[in-house]
Amino acid sequence: MFYNKSTGKNTSNSAPSIGSGGIQKAPEPWVSKYRPRTVDDVAHQDEVVRALKKSLDGGALPHLLFYGPPGTGKTSTILAIAMDLYGPDLIKDRVLELNASDERGIEIVRTKIKNFASFTVNNTTVAGKQVPSFKLIILDEADSMTQDAQAALRRTIENTSKTTRFCLLCNYITRIIEPLSSRCAKFRFKPLKSEAMGERLKYIADQEGVNLANESTLDAIHTVSQGDMRKAITFMQSAHRFYASKSITDANIYDISGSVEPKTLELFINSCKSGDFYKVRHLVERVMALGYPASQIISQLFDIVVQPSIHFNNIQRTKIAIKIGQIDRNLVDGSDEFLQLFDLGAYMMKCFDEMEMN
Amino acid sequence: MLWVDKYKPTSLDHMDYHPDLSLHLKNMIKSSDFPHLLVYGPSGAGKKTRIMAILKEVYGPNCLKLKIDHRTFKHPSTNKNLQVTTISSPYHIEINAGEAGSNDRLIVQSIIKEIAQSPPIDSSVFGAFKIVILNEVDKLSKDAQHALRRTMEKYAASCRLILCCDSTSRVIDPIRSRCLGIRVPAPSIADVQNVLNIVATKEKFELPKKISEEIAVKAKGNLRYALLMLEAKKAKQYPFVEGVPLLDWENYIQVIARDIIMEQTPAKLMAVRAKLYELIGHCIPPELIIKTLTLELLDSIDNSLKCETIHWAAFYEHRIQIGTKPIFHLEAFIAKFMSCYKKFNSEPFVAQ
Numbered sequence: 001m002f003y004n005k006s007t008g009k010n011t012s013n014s015a016p017s018i019g020s021g022g023i024q025k026a027p028e029p030w031v032s033k034y035r036p037r038t039v040d041d042v043a044h045q046d047e048v049v050r051a052l053k054k055s056l057d058g059g060a061l062p063h064l065l066f067y068g069p070p071g072t073g074k075t076s077t078i079l080a081i082a083m084d085l086y087g088p089d090l091i092k093d094r095v096l097e098l099n100a101s102d103e104r105g106i107e108i109v110r111t112k113i114k115n116f117a118s119f120t121v122n123n124t125t126v127a128g129k130q131v132p133s134f135k136l137i138i139l140d141e142a143d144s145m146t147q148d149a150q151a152a153l154r155r156t157i158e159n160t161s162k163t164t165r166f167c168l169l170c171n172y173i174t175r176i177i178e179p180l181s182s183r184c185a186k187f188r189f190k191p192l193k194s195e196a197m198g199e200r201l202k203y204i205a206d207q208e209g210v211n212l213a214n215e216s217t218l219d220a221i222h223t224v225s226q227g228d229m230r231k232a233i234t235f236m237q238s239a240h241r242f243y244a245s246k247s248i249t250d251a252n253i254y255d256i257s258g259s260v261e262p263k264t265l266e267l268f269i270n271s272c273k274s275g276d277f278y279k280v281r282h283l284v285e286r287v288m289a290l291g292y293p294a295s296q297i298i299s300q301l302f303d304i305v306v307q308p309s310i311h312f313n314n315i316q317r318t319k320i321a322i323k324i325g326q327i328d329r330n331l332v333d334g335s336d337e338f339l340q341l342f343d344l345g346a347y348m349m350k351c352f353d354e355m356e357m358n
Numbered sequence: 359m360l361w362v363d364k365y366k367p368t369s370l371d372h373m374d375y376h377p378d379l380s381l382h383l384k385n386m387i388k389s390s391d392f393p394h395l396l397v398y399g400p401s402g403a404g405k406k407t408r409i410m411a412i413l414k415e416v417y418g419p420n421c422l423k424l425k426i427d428h429r430t431f432k433h434p435s436t437n438k439n440l441q442v443t444t445i446s447s448p449y450h451i452e453i454n455a456g457e458a459g460s461n462d463r464l465i466v467q468s469i470i471k472e473i474a475q476s477p478p479i480d481s482s483v484f485g486a487f488k489i490v491i492l493n494e495v496d497k498l499s500k501d502a503q504h505a506l507r508r509t510m511e512k513y514a515a516s517c518r519l520i521l522c523c524d525s526t527s528r529v530i531d532p533i534r535s536r537c538l539g540i541r542v543p544a545p546s547i548a549d550v551q552n553v554l555n556i557v558a559t560k561e562k563f564e565l566p567k568k569i570s571e572e573i574a575v576k577a578k579g580n581l582r583y584a585l586l587m588l589e590a591k592k593a594k595q596y597p598f599v600e601g602v603p604l605l606d607w608e609n610y611i612q613v614i615a616r617d618i619i620m621e622q623t624p625a626k627l628m629a630v631r632a633k634l635y636e637l638i639g640h641c642i643p644p645e646l647i648i649k650t651l652t653l654e655l656l657d658s659i660d661n662s663l664k665c666e667t668i669h670w671a672a673f674y675e676h677r678i679q680i681g682t683k684p685i686f687h688l689e690a691f692i693a694k695f696m697s698c699y700k701k702f703n704s705e706p707f708v709a710q
Contacts, residue, residue, distance in 0.1 A: 028514070028515055029393055029514050031511075031536075032511065032514065070531060070532050070535060071535060099507070099508040140508060141504060141507065141508070144501065144504040225535075228535055230535055230536070231535040234393060234535060234536065234537075234538065237393060238386075238393055238538035241385065241386040241389050241392055241393070241538075242382045242383075242385060242386050242538070243382060243385065244385035244386075244388070244389070256538065256539065257539065258398075258526065258534075258539040258541055277656075277661060277664050281656075285578075288400060289400060289543065289544040289578070289579045290541075290543040290544070291398060291399035291400055291403065291541045291542060291543045291544065292541070293398065293525040293526040293527045294525065294527050295525075295526070295527035296526070296527075327672075330672070330676040330679075331527045331528070332527075332528065333676060333679050333680050334528060334679040334680075335672065335675050335676040335679050336645050336648075336649060336672075336675050337525055337527060338649065339648075339649060339652070339668070339671055339672040339675050340672050340675075340676075342668050342672070343668050343669050343671070343672035343673075346664065346665040346668045346669065347665065347669065349665060350665045
């Protein structure tokens with residue numbers, strides 16, 4: 001996703017516009033500015049792109065279901081496809097995009113979607129290009145649609161398949177009901193690898209004049225974004241704005257992303273190890289006062305726990321991992337962060353104690 | 359006017375602590391292009407103060423002229439009229455989305471989208487974009503947060519969102535990844551003391567170091583609480599006497615803790631129930647009761663029992679969140695603790 005190669009010609013405003021004078025355009029977030037414009041530009045989803053291109057060339061597009069973690073290029077890909085198919089003029093008439101910000105309960109499915117899906121369009125040629133005789137309905141964030149609304153879609157998809165193609169986008173394929181997913185060709189989008197992301201980030205950094213301290217900063221961005229391109233670009237833009245003229249270091253990136261410093265976590269584990277209850281309590285209080293969200297702390301702690309280290313043996317790892325799972329769930333339910341984190345600390349302390357006794 | 363409001367700094371230059379943060383924020387504003395913001399940190403750390411300062415930095419002092427609006431909109435399926443209170447200036451609008459309860463998704467879908475869709479008329483006067491401040495995002499339902507996702511992206515050019523919450527644990531990932539997170543840590547004890555001293559000097563009274571330290575420690579990084587405490591203390595007695603009195607409910611919880619430690623019987627449980635009802639009747643949130651009670655209990659029990667206690671506290675606090683009636687779970691926690699404590703006290707004899 002997000003351009004493999006430079007397509008500088010049609011993004012003339014990508015050059016830094018400061019001082020260029022004339023009409024000042026509203027500044028655009030880099031995420032939308034550097035969104036891939038064609039299917040070829042989508043990075044790191046090679047299999048998906050290949051399969052899609054094949055079906056595009058053949059002119060026979062199946063119903064599509066894209067799934068994968070956020071920021072992997074699902075929306076970008078389908079928008080690029082729509083652009084490829086219809087061109088900038090027809091896209092408004094032939095594509096209906098609905099996402100979770102639109103009301104789309106069962107009523108909308110029965111009326112708006114059905115109406116749009118049922119009228120036919122002609123096979124036309126625009127600017128020497130054959131435009132296919134079907135329309136496209138994009139249902140973004142389809143996993144947030146209710147079961148009923150999804151069920152109402154079933155027949156609509158089949159009945160109108162002559163005139164309309166559906167494309168469903170979601171993060172979790174398990175939330176799409178089976179009858180729907182079986183009607184679509186499924187494509188999985190995978191998190192971006194470090195190299196693919198680094199390459200793209202570097203391109204944007206060059207274009208925008210971002211001052212990166214060194215190569216490892218890109219790795220830091222990849223680490224905190226966990227393969228989410230949108231996150232990565234947002235982080236980079238934020239860091240660029242936030243630390244203005246200075247060059248961006250790894251520490252800046254961790255700061256921007258809201259990650260806890262590894263040192264603090266080390267301290268947390270060590271205080272659990274020491275068996276001093278008040279030390280643990282004090283530390284939890286301090287971490288809370290610093291404003292770190294508990295979910296962030298436990299997710300980083302989890303990474304430490306599962307990685308090979310001198311702190312834990314396998315039994316402890318398992319136990320603590322289970323505990324972290326429970327705590328994560330409790331947090332999602334809205335439990336008090338302090339108590340939950342304190343509970344985790346106390347539990348880890350117990351685990352360490354048991355090891356010593358054996 | 360309360361001191362808390364009177365001495366609230368209105369510009370980024372006058373922030374009393376976190377100078378680095380202020381500097382970075384200024385840098386960001388200077389570039390006249392900033393992303394959506396997600397401001398988080400413990401309460402009383404100065405999140406709102408900083409948000410307003412950002413607004414002032416961007417739009418000048420006019421944005422501090424606030425007016426309160428009641429917006430009504432129609433529920434699309436039931437056709438009922440719903441109302442929501444907003445605070446706005448010509449440049450921004452502030453919504454407390456938690457207010458709408460289960461209808462929060464509709465607010466996001468209708469009001470926020472409506473604001474976002476209409477860009478400012480004259481960008482030379484009103485700036486290139488509007489700002490929507492959304493408080494308590496963590497209280498928004500998952501549905502509402504999902505509804506926000508595309509709105510944030512699609513109208514990013516004409517509208518910036520500033521989201522504000524205590525903790526991002528309950529903010530869904532897609533939203534977090536669209537924002538620049540700004541963490542506002544609680545001020546340190548020295549920071550709080552410093553602010554207290556500044557206020558004391560401006561109000562022209564003597565603040566002994568000991569008193570300010572006491573207040574700062576007691577406030578646990580909540581500056582608003584510290585200032586209110588100072589003002590209350592000043593009103594009560596001046597010159598100051600040492601010692602910050604505990605609040606009524608804190609005292610009350612201490613009594614409960616002592617009761618529980620003293621005697622673990624069903625009769626005592628009944629006696630405690632009356633006290634718990636009293637607390638809940640006075641609108642002390644049950645989470646706060648269980649938290650304070652736990653910390654009280656921890657101070658007076660053996661080390662080996664502490665892990666278990668904290669575990670059950672966390673367990674029952676979670677139950678309070680997912681359940682409907684907090685009193686059940688508060689009592690369950692106390693009963694559980696009593697049983698653990700009793701068992702523990704009888705155990706050493708068995709072992710020997």
